Amino acid sequence: MSSHNxxxxxxxxxxxxxxxIRKGTFSDIFLQYKVTTSVRIEDGIVKSATRSxxxxxxxxxxxxxxxxYSFCETFEPDDVARAAGFAQAIATSGKNGTQPLxxxxxxxxxxxxxxxxxxxxxxxxxxxxxxxxxxGAESFxxxxxxxxxxxxxxxxxxxxxxxxxxxxxxSRPMVTLSASxxxxxxxxxxxxxxxxxxxxxxxxxxxxxxxxxxxxxAAKQAVTMLDARPAPAGMMPVVLAPGESGxxxxxxxxxxxxxxxxxxxxxAYTGRVGEKVASSLCTIVDDGTIPxxxxxxxxxxxxxxxxxxxxxxxxxxxxxxxxxxxxxxxKMARTGNGRRQSFQYVPIPRMRATFMEKGQTxxxxxxxGVKKGIYCVAFAGGQVNIASGDFVFVPSESYxxxxxxxxxxxxxxxxxxxxxxxLNKVDMVGDDFKLSTGTWVCGKGQTVPVGIGLPTVRIxxxxxxxxxxxx
Amino acid sequence: xxxxxxxxxxxxxLVRKGKADFDYVRVYISAVEDREIEVRNGKPENSSFSDSIxxxxxxxxxxxxxxxxxxxxxxDGRNFLLSSVRELIQVVDPDPWYVIPEENMIGSADKKxxxxxxxxxxxxxxxxxxxxxxxxxxxxxxxxxxxxxxxAASVTKVxxxxxxxxxxxxxxxxxxxxxxxxxxxxxxxxxxxxxxxxQRNGWSTTAIHLKxxxxxxxxxxxAASRTLAQIGSRKPPTGEFSIIFDPNSSRSFFSSLSQxxxxxxxxxxxxxxxxxxxxxxxxxxxxxxxxPFLPKGLGSRLFDLDGVKARAFPIxxxxxxxxxxxxxxxxxRLGMSPNGCAGGSSNFVVEPGSGTVDDIIAETMRGILIxxxxxxxxxxxxxxxxxxxxxxxIENGRILYPVSEFTISGTFQxxxxxxxxxxxxxxxxxxxxxxxxxxxxxxxAGS
Numbered sequence: 004m005s006s007h008n009x010x011x012x013x014x015x016x017x018x019x020x021x022x023x024i025r026k027g028t029f030s031d032i033f034l035q036y037k038v039t040t041s042v043r044i045e046d047g048i049v050k051s052a053t054r055s056x057x058x059x060x061x062x063x064x065x066x067x068x069x070x071x072y073s074f075c076e077t078f079e080p081d082d083v084a085r086a087a088g089f090a091q092a093i094a095t096s097g098k099n100g101t102q103p104l105x106x107x108x109x110x111x112x113x114x115x116x117x118x119x120x121x122x123x124x125x126x127x128x129x130x131x132x133x134x135x136x137x138x139g140a141e142s143f144x145x146x147x148x149x150x151x152x153x154x155x156x157x158x159x160x161x162x163x164x165x166x167x168x169x170x171x172x173x174s175r176p177m178v179t180l181s182a183s184x185x186x187x188x189x190x191x192x193x194x195x196x197x198x199x200x201x202x203x204x205x206x207x208x209x210x211x212x213x214x215x216x217x218x219x220x221a222a223k224q225a226v227t228m229l230d231a232r233p234a235p236a237g238m239m240p241v242v243l244a245p246g247e248s249g250x251x252x253x254x255x256x257x258x259x260x261x262x263x264x265x266x267x268x269x270x271a272y273t274g275r276v277g278e279k280v281a282s283s284l285c286t287i288v289d290d291g292t293i294p295x296x297x298x299x300x301x302x303x304x305x306x307x308x309x310x311x312x313x314x315x316x317x318x319x320x321x322x323x324x325x326x327x328x329x330x331x332x333x334k335m336a337r338t339g340n341g342r343r344q345s346f347q348y349v350p351i352p353r354m355r356a357t358f359m360e361k362g363q364t365x366x367x368x369x370x371x372g373v374k375k376g377i378y379c380v381a382f383a384g385g386q387v388n389i390a391s392g393d394f395v396f397v398p399s400e401s402y403x404x405x406x407x408x409x410x411x412x413x414x415x416x417x418x419x420x421x422x423x424x425x426l427n428k429v430d431m432v433g434d435d436f437k438l439s440t441g442t443w444v445c446g447k448g449q450t451v452p453v454g455i456g457l458p459t460v461r462i463x464x465x466x467x468x469x470x471x472x473x474x
Numbered sequence: 475x476x477x478x479x480x481x482x483x484x485x486x487x488l489v490r491k492g493k494a495d496f497d498y499v500r501v502y503i504s505a506v507e508d509r510e511i512e513v514r515n516g517k518p519e520n521s522s523f524s525d526s527i528x529x530x531x532x533x534x535x536x537x538x539x540x541x542x543x544x545x546x547x548x549x550d551g552r553n554f555l556l557s558s559v560r561e562l563i564q565v566v567d568p569d570p571w572y573v574i575p576e577e578n579m580i581g582s583a584d585k586k587x588x589x590x591x592x593x594x595x596x597x598x599x600x601x602x603x604x605x606x607x608x609x610x611x612x613x614x615x616x617x618x619x620x621x622x623x624x625x626a627a628s629v630t631k632v633x634x635x636x637x638x639x640x641x642x643x644x645x646x647x648x649x650x651x652x653x654x655x656x657x658x659x660x661x662x663x664x665x666x667x668x669x670x671x672x673q674r675n676g677w678s679t680t681a682i683h684l685k686x687x688x689x690x691x692x693x694x695x696x697a698a699s700r701t702l703a704q705i706g707s708r709k710p711p712t713g714e715f716s717i718i719f720d721p722n723s724s725r726s727f728f729s730s731l732s733q734x735x736x737x738x739x740x741x742x743x744x745x746x747x748x749x750x751x752x753x754x755x756x757x758x759x760x761x762x763x764x765x766p767f768l769p770k771g772l773g774s775r776l777f778d779l780d781g782v783k784a785r786a787f788p789i790x791x792x793x794x795x796x797x798x799x800x801x802x803x804x805x806x807r808l809g810m811s812p813n814g815c816a817g818g819s820s821n822f823v824v825e826p827g828s829g830t831v832d833d834i835i836a837e838t839m840r841g842i843l844i845x846x847x848x849x850x851x852x853x854x855x856x857x858x859x860x861x862x863x864x865x866x867x868i869e870n871g872r873i874l875y876p877v878s879e880f881t882i883s884g885t886f887q888x889x890x891x892x893x894x895x896x897x898x899x900x901x902x903x904x905x906x907x908x909x910x911x912x913x914x915x916x917x918x919a920g921s
Contacts, residue, residue, distance in 0.1 A: 050569060053562070058546070073522065089523040093518045126561060126565045237919055268621060391661070391672060415851075468851075470885070
């Protein structure tokens with residue numbers, strides 16, 4: 004594999020570094036060579052192009068519940084050994100196990116081999132792709148007066164060794180394209196956004212969505228928003244469209260089930276495995292094995308193979324999402340959720356692709372049952388307070404439901420709820436599951452790409468935070 | 475990490491090298507050395523030590539611009555950056571608004587900023603460990619119900635350089651120190667189905683000089699009292715109320731305002747404040763200035779990302795918009811002059827009124843004090859504002875009970891016009907110096 008061409012570091016080098024680590028119970032070396040290329044359209048022209056290279060090595064020394072970390076930005080074994088010295092500074096006890104003579108290779112699998120490779124593809128190919136997005140947006144409607152398109156592709160090669168003799172290498176592609184369109188009518192100015200982000204090569208634009216369609220979606224949303232009215236304020240039923248609404252799951256229950264918050268007893272779900280924490284209609288899964296998904300990984304950033312983890316089954320809490328340390332400290336099975344932004348960061352428990360499984364109700368029936376409520380289609384994002392369980396999610400495209408019909412588009416609203424409370428109020432789940440293909444990035448001190456998904460879901464009551472005080 | 479002079483030489487050399495191929499070249503190098511310790515329950519949980527560097531080249535030719543970046547500053551690495559730019563620039567279209575800065579703008583302001591504290595050297599990993607541990611002990615000693623989710627101490631040193639065509643190059647360096655703790659407490663009050671509910675809060679302090687950090691006693695006290703005060707919080711009623719932002723919430727509001735006033739947002743038509751110079755956009759109480767020269771200020775600088783000399787100027791005077799925050803390109807697009815704000819404001823200083831947040835509370839008949847905000851619902855493109863919040867319900871000048879799980883909504887335009895009280899309690903540990911403010915009325919969605 005080509006990672007050895009760009010990361011000149013052998014098993015022998017790794018062994019020499021480990022031999023310098025005298026303390027601690029576990030250590031690993033994470034080597035990365037990542038090339039990121041971006042092109043941007045603004046004012047109707049290809050405005051800029053950027054390439055950056057991020058290359059380096061992170062060394063971690065774990066001593067029970069303590070972690071020491073350091074990194075260097077070269078692959079020189081001496082520099083890596085020096086980083087190892089800094090990393091072991093806080094280790095007080097333990098002794099890393101002796102090195103097995105033969106390393107054990109952890110396979111990365113083949114969840115995301117690109118057909119049209121990234122780094123090898125000419126820059127002009129990228130410029131042509133984003134021009135097609137621009138055309139798709141501009142040709143939708145004359146009210147569209149500004150379009151911005153950004154495409155970033157990342158060729159990420161990693162190589163990991165640990166003190167237990169395991170090692171593995173992986174090549175992780177990612178293509179992220181987002182389009183923003185502005186529609187103006189008289190003095191009313193509104194924006195629309197669309198995007199696609201997948202762990203695959205440029206074939207994405209043939210197999211997932213065409214550039215023209217991505218542009219068109221942004222334009223369409225902007226034009227729709229021209230007719231949007233201020234959202235109402237107060238408690239009411241909320242129906243979530245399939246796909247992007249998975250933000251709800253990510254925020255309301257995803258983060259609080261990351262095991263570092265359980266270990267620190269910071270999460271509202273601490274100590275509650277086996278208890279009913281959600282409506283029986285809710286089965287919630289975090290899966291690292293969905294081919295080409297943004298959250299797909301053969302193994303995580305500490306060599307644990309990923310899996311499909313059922314977090315909540317029919318409303319009952321089953322398990323948390325672990326990295327190596329939390330699974331050791333809490334004596335629970337590894338799940339392969341240890342992820343990091345780059346070699347500059349320690350791995351921590353993170354989501355991969357998190358979603359709710361589909362139910363049995365026809366989506367039309369779900370909407371038809373709502374007298375007055377909100378129907379949410381697209382989202383700007385969300386946030387959660389792990390401890391209290393309060394979470395927000397912010398729709399960028401949503402509609403009023405009146406007497407069972409989706410009617411007026413709404414603007415300027417945030418939805419707020421409490422995780423366990425909202426999940427108990429899920430009273431209808433559609434049979435129309437969809438994974439989002441959007442450009443989701445999760446921030447938790449470090450950013451990582453994630454996947455989300457949801458069927459149509461109804462929450463019987465949630466606080467809708469609009470600015471309108473009309474009944 | 476090397477000295478700023480070494481980086482300055484490297485940056486200048488790369489600009490000289492790029493001159494042959496490009497009309498204009500800018501190089502930026504920034505090296506960061508960082509030590510951080512986190513303690514939980516008296517034990518070190520994380521320690522990190524890092525020494526990293528990043529270098530970027532932005533180059534233009536015939537109106538086309540491309541850039542490249544990386545951490546390899548060796549001669550090979552530098553050549554790689556230049557060759558990447560040469561390759562990338564071929565697919566970029568000429569930009570009809572492209573402009574090279576005028577030479578007389580380029581330079582470094584003649585001021586002393588005191589951005590470097592030699593105490594950096596004394597803050598070893600061992601010392602940081604002691605301080606984080608001491609802070610945690612003090613905080614946990616205030617109340618038995620409190621649990622720690624981490625007490626952290628860190629130091630950072632930055633050294634770097636900027637160079638551009640016109641043979642200008644200048645180094646910069648600085649330090650910063652921080653100390654903070656996060657706490658939780660069980661909160662099983664009320665009849666919520668969320669039986670595991672906790673409250674979490676904390677406090678932290680950041681400064682350019684070690685001795686300017688808030689004392690550990692104060693940090694511990696603030697973290698503990700803020701966490702305990704939230705016990706039993708519930709939804710406020712839905713309706714219109716006076717809304718008070720404490721200094722932390724106010725900072726987030728004014729930092730959005732500063733983005734809305736930045737050249738990039740304006741020329742893209744992505745700000746609610748386009749074409750507003752000379753107009754009244756806020757109540758007469760509000761005066762804001764750009765001040766890059768605050769000694770030991772977190773955003774202080776002598777030149778901006780274009781290499782344009784920094785300067786101080788008024789942004790808002792008695793509610794009237796005086797100036798945008800402009801780099802060279804945005805200024806050209808808007809037909810204005812650059813004012814040293816490529817990359818945004820340095821220090822965005824809201825002129826203080828009087829008193830503290832407690833005085834504003836005492837003057838409020840009925841309203842909500844906001845101590846925390848959540849979500850992405852502050853849209854500077856349209857001015858729409860709708861965010862999740864937590865805080866305290868106020869009646870007759872007193873805090874009645876803690877509130878959470880509600881939203882506040884309005885627009886930036888209405889909020890700016892509706893400010894009816896400004897305190898004098900901005901925290902110095904940010905580049906946005908914002909005191910507590912009260913908005914006359916906002917829509918609250920709760921129960």
